[in-house]
Amino acid sequence: MKKVLCGVDIGGTKLSTALVDHDGNIIDKLIIYDHVDKPEDLFVEQVSLNIKTLFRKNQLEEEDVLGIGMGCAGHLRFRDGVMITTSNLKGFKNYPLRDAIQSNFKIPVILDNDANAQAFGEFNFGAGKGYNSMIFLTISTGIGAGIIINHKLYRGITGTAGEFGHTIVNPYKDLLCTCGNKGCLMSCACGMALPHLFKQKIEEGKETRMDITEDFDYSAVDGKFIKEGFDLGDPISKEIILDSGFYLGLGLYNIFQVFNPPLIVLGGGLLSWGDIYLEKIKKTFYEYARDMIFDPLDIVVSKIGTDAGVIGAASLPLE
């Protein structure tokens, strides 16, 4: 019998731990919401306890489990298992998180970027099944990505490769991204940019059907707000979806030119914008790529749903 997989998804709101089988199905799951403010040592204790609780509840010994994969947003040095910086937790600057958890287990513990984990989950259990290589992009508040070449994650020297979201696609854009630069893909086309984009169009005098009072708090403009606006026939919301789709399509084209991959998988919350968004992404991509595609390239939507984070983390020991 194949050994069970264990994943930990360290989010900014919830800490999910799950046991997963080799088809990517969740066997059991445990979620807590009070991990963010914990100091490093108590956090490590909590994570280890959650894992052990799941093992016990499912009558598993450690040796029944292949390994423990952990995904967390932020910069991390993969080879050392060290969190360099993360915005999901307080502290944890240059913290050796992998080894801290490893000290409580005999089976291998792997720590990777959350987008890498999701990409590898999608590759093993989702839209990537049957391919050798793929690029995964997740478009939500930010834009994360994972690069898979010949069945393995490509991470670069530190482990920070795949940051397509921070590549500059228009150096004369005005919004400053959290990375500190202007004109990166994230500042043009993800959830983080929506308040700015909406406000800009209002200030340009464009008409909206949304209820924008003088003291309107633009930080409330998120993917859901824009989707509601689009459904109500709001022209600004539609424009923002199309603008974002344009930049995403351009980003996909850049990925194509650099990686010439057989597959690009798109995931993340903004895909709930639906067909208009996906069609604009693809239309832009093909307008740029035209006659430069010589072998099949599939652009598809991710197949793993809400639990992509923890299922992806659980897939890491399969690498």
Next chain:
Amino acid sequence: MKKVLCGVDIGGTKLSTALVDHDGNIIDKLIIYDHVDKPEDLFVEQVSLNIKTLFRKNQLEEEDVLGIGMGCAGHLRFRDGVMITTSNLKGFKNYPLRDAIQSNFKIPVILDNDANAQAFGEFNFGAGKGYNSMIFLTISTGIGAGIIINHKLYRGITGTAGEFGHTIVNPYKDLLCTCGNKGCLMSCACGMALPHLFKQKIEEGKETRMDITEDFDYSAVDGKFIKEGFDLGDPISKEIILDSGFYLGLGLYNIFQVFNPPLIVLGGGLLSWGDIYLEKIKKTFYEYARDMIFDPLDIVVSKIGTDAGVIGAASLPLE
């Protein structure tokens, strides 16, 4: 004794064939200039004859040679050894060039993109020695590149990966690149763009010290012209060097975010612009990258000189 390497560089002006040792030194070389107009079969005959002539002249039997590497500009399907399109030769559309040459030899024949060949030469014999991975960029009339990951060229499914020159870095630029798009790195920052950039600045009313008569033929503006202008204190020439350096630096930053590589090597004719150019490239890169570099990243100039093409081609059998 190690077997000799043999390289063929199929250029748009000259066809170079060389025997190369394992330190990247040329043992013997043969250059002809009348290959471009030949039909496919006569071209194949000529290439094969050149190789055999060099073998004979150096008293080599085929089995004394490791393999024959060939580099050619254009799109090619690496796994099949097929030229899809090339602007260096007439015809050769979907032509199985590798197999045609292979039919005249028993030792392996490898056909790759000229930038990939140069990159692999630089990796084995030049600035890449001692590294596991690197990105190579050559900036001349166009921008070519090669990606080396764990001692091997990364080519993508067709073999067209690494086209950083065609990634879009400013969708609102006005010059149409030969790829058919506006705003790609090549249209902002390589030899091909120089006539347009120079003309644009003249039309903006900027002052120049160059002798620009009413019937001036702007197609004469090339890297050498700009270098002479800069040396004469021409402000437009200086501005173009700095603008190009800015976009190159931005391109390097995008490469950093995507690949997180330990090394980027820059080659090609425009580097003869000198320190002002290289410094602007690096300055722009570090302004974008700031505190996001967590492990050493070296940005260096290629070490292989004029014969980079044929030495690179000769290195291909080492892969």
